Amino acid sequence: MKKLIRIIRLLNLPCDEVVRLVSQSFDDDLPWDERAAIRSHLVYCTACRRFRRQMVMLRDLLDRYIEQPHLADRSPEAFLSDDARERIKRTLSPPSE
């Protein structure tokens, strides 16, 4: 009975809670009934379906980004500043007498 109530509640979750579960599913293994709740909600809810698709896309983009440091090359922030370079070199060089 308790199980049934839980399932009925899960199948009627509002968008904000579904989206929270979608998010959690990226970081944790969800129990089957929560996975089913997400899946059935996404069948009829365009907004939450888009949210999920956007998050998958973002992860996909980030995958490429971190594997390819050259992607940041064009920004001025991609290079160690001359100041920092000099400072670090000074730290590394043996103390002169």
Add this chain to the structure above:
Amino acid sequence: MATPLRPSEWVDEHGDLLYRYAMQRVRNSQVAEDLVQETFVSALAAVDRFASASSERTWLVGILRHKIMDHFRGSARRPDTLGDEANAALEDPTFDKRGHWKRTPARWSANTDTLAEQGEFWATFHDCLAKLPRRAADAFCLRELSRLDSKGVCEVLGITATNLWTQLHRARLMLRQCLEENWFGRGSAKARK
């Protein structure tokens, strides 16, 4: 292949790469510079423990990774940039009281191959990341940019799994909103209003 170690040339040879690696993961140039410096200092002190099986660069990146984790480690003990109480008092910008979307997310139409190559997009992404409350941003960076698993992030930040999921979800909702407003919705934003 193992390369002979030349600490005097490290900065010129690996400095930019290490800096970029750190920048992608900690989102702050000052912090990134410091991390690179600490990496070289630690490397110099450990030169004789260099395992010649790996390349010099791989070895240095490995040290940098540890420095990045150390940087985040103190994070949970420092105060958040937006107090949680202050935040809870604010009206939820995304959902109404019944838990429905206030505004339906837009369709993000983009080719991920092309988009990933656009420096402008990543600049927008980092601007959005910088607007997040610090804890949410730290959690997101460790999870999605340093690619630790949940357990790993919890250990570094010293928080519970439930707290981590809350922070990550908060980060995702805010990033989503910001990217939609400043990148994906730039064309359609005008049409909506």
